[in-house]
Amino acid sequence: MTMVLPKYLPERYHRPVWHLGEQFDEVMLASLRPGMRILDLGSGRGPALWPKDRPPGTTYAGLDISLSELQAAPAGSYDEMYQADATTRTPELEGRFDLIVSFQVFEHVKPLDVAFENMRAYLKPGGRAIVQMSATWSVFGMINQVVPQSLAVWMLRKATGRSKESVFPAPYHKCSNSALEEILRPWSEHEIRPLYLGADYFKFFGPLARAYVVYENWAMRGGHRNLASHYLVIAVK
Ligand SMILES: C[S@@+](CC[C@H](N)C(=O)[O-])C[C@H]1O[C@@H](n2cnc3c(N)ncnc32)[C@H](O)[C@@H]1O
Numbered sequence: 001m002t003m004v005l006p007k008y009l010p011e012r013y014h015r016p017v018w019h020l021g022e023q024f025d026e027v028m029l030a031s032l033r034p035g036m037r038i039l040d041l042g043s044g045r046g047p048a049l050w051p052k053d054r055p056p057g058t059t060y061a062g063l064d065i066s067l068s069e070l071q072a073a074p075a076g077s078y079d080e081m082y083q084a085d086a087t088t089r090t091p092e093l094e095g096r097f098d099l100i101v102s103f104q105v106f107e108h109v110k111p112l113d114v115a116f117e118n119m120r121a122y123l124k125p126g127g128r129a130i131v132q133m134s135a136t137w138s139v140f141g142m143i144n145q146v147v148p149q150s151l152a153v154w155m156l157r158k159a160t161g162r163s164k165e166s167v168f169p170a171p172y173h174k175c176s177n178s179a180l181e182e183i184l185r186p187w188s189e190h191e192i193r194p195l196y197l198g199a200d201y202f203k204f205f206g207p208l209a210r211a212y213v214v215y216e217n218w219a220m221r222g223g224h225r226n227l228a229s230h231y232l233v234i235a236v237k
Contacts, residue, residue, distance in 0.1 A: 008210050009199055010217060020197060021048075021103055023232050024132040028101055029053070031128055037061070039097045039122055040078075041086055041115075041131075042105025044069035047077045049101065061097075063090075086115040093122040099130070106133035107141070110173035113183045120187065123237040131233040135194075136172040136179075138229040139212065140201040144170055159204050177225035180233060190235040196220040198229030 005013055019025075028048060035057035040047050043062035054060060061080040064070045070081045084090045086109050100119050109115045119129050135141055144152045153167045174183060177192055184190040196216045202209040219227040 006203070006206065006209070008206075008213060010213060013197065013199065020200070020230070021132065023193065023195065024048070024101075024103055024130065027232065027234055028099075028130050031099055031130065032058075033098070034058070036098045037096060039063060039093065039100045041100055041102040041119065042108070043073070043078070045072035046103075047073060048103045051076050061093075063093075086118060087111060089118050089121065095121070095124055097122050098124055098127050100127070102129070102131045102133075104132060104134065106131060107135075107170045107172050107175050108168045110171040112174040112179070116183050117186075120235075120237050125237055127237045129233070129235045129237075131235075132195075132230060133175050133233075134170070134172065134230050135226075135228050136175040137226050138198050139215075140198060140229075141170075141172045141175070145172055156201075159201050175231065177228065177231065180231060184233070184235055187235040187237060190233065192225075193232040193234070194220075194225045194228030195230040195232060196228055 032055050034055040036055065037059045038049065039061045040049070041063050044064045044066065047060065047062060049060065051060070059079050061082060062070050062073065062078040063082040063084055063086070065083070065085050067083040070078065070083065082090060082093070086105070100123060106112055106115065123129065143155070147155070149169055156162060156167050174180070177194060180192050184192070196219060198216060199209050199213055202212045216229070
């Protein structure tokens with residue numbers, strides 16, 4: 001489906017169509033091989049990779065703190081389901097996965113460093129993690145941290161039209177470029193890609209969205225990585 005975007009949104013919002021997970025999907029699809037064991041961390045009702053897109057022989061496990069979120073996913077989404085907190089080590093998952101994917105989950109997780117260490121433990125040697133999260137120092141991240149949760153949910157619903165059920169508490173713990181650099185030290189390789197794609201939260205009021213884009217362009221062009229709206233992390237055990 002092609003979405004018509006306001007003209008004031010810069011080129012990066014248009015390539016090829018606006019979709020927050022576009023770069024995440026690109027990296028994930030390029031990482032797939034037949035016979036992989038994949039863990040989707042915080043997959044809830046929406047696995048990052050739908051069954052039709054999985055290579056032959058894939059085993060796809062979903063892990064989420066909420067069993068009801070996992071059960072709300074379309075039938076056939078998961079070969080295995082684990083109800084667990086990302087910050088609590090699940091020994092049976094250790095060393096079992098070639099690939100871990102996690103889309104828009106880690107802003108909800110605290111302590112984030114513990115979740116990354118668990119993820120590293122769940123990978124086989126040489127296994128890869130692909131994670132996208134919202135950023136601590138994004139404008140909406142900062143608003144979310146200072147206003148009460150009920151007001152944050154109301155604002156997010158108003159701004160983006162999301163349902164109440166799709167908004168989860170978000171502490172935004174250590175979701176910044178500098179904190180992630182520290183957290184990723186034990187990994188053998190890593191890339192942190194800052195994304196500057198936060199205008200969606202302000203689209204309910206054009207002048208505000210325009211002002212936001214001016215700020216975001218400044219942050220991006222100035223290389224202020226800690227002010228990104230989201231991070232895409234690619235890390236190898
Ligand atoms: C915004 S939803 C994203 C779901 C899915 N990844 C997607 O893209 O549709 C966040 C998910 O993270 C889960 N979650 C929140 N905190 C978690 C934690 N500490 N450990 C594991 N899952 C968690 C929620 O239950 C929810 O399913």
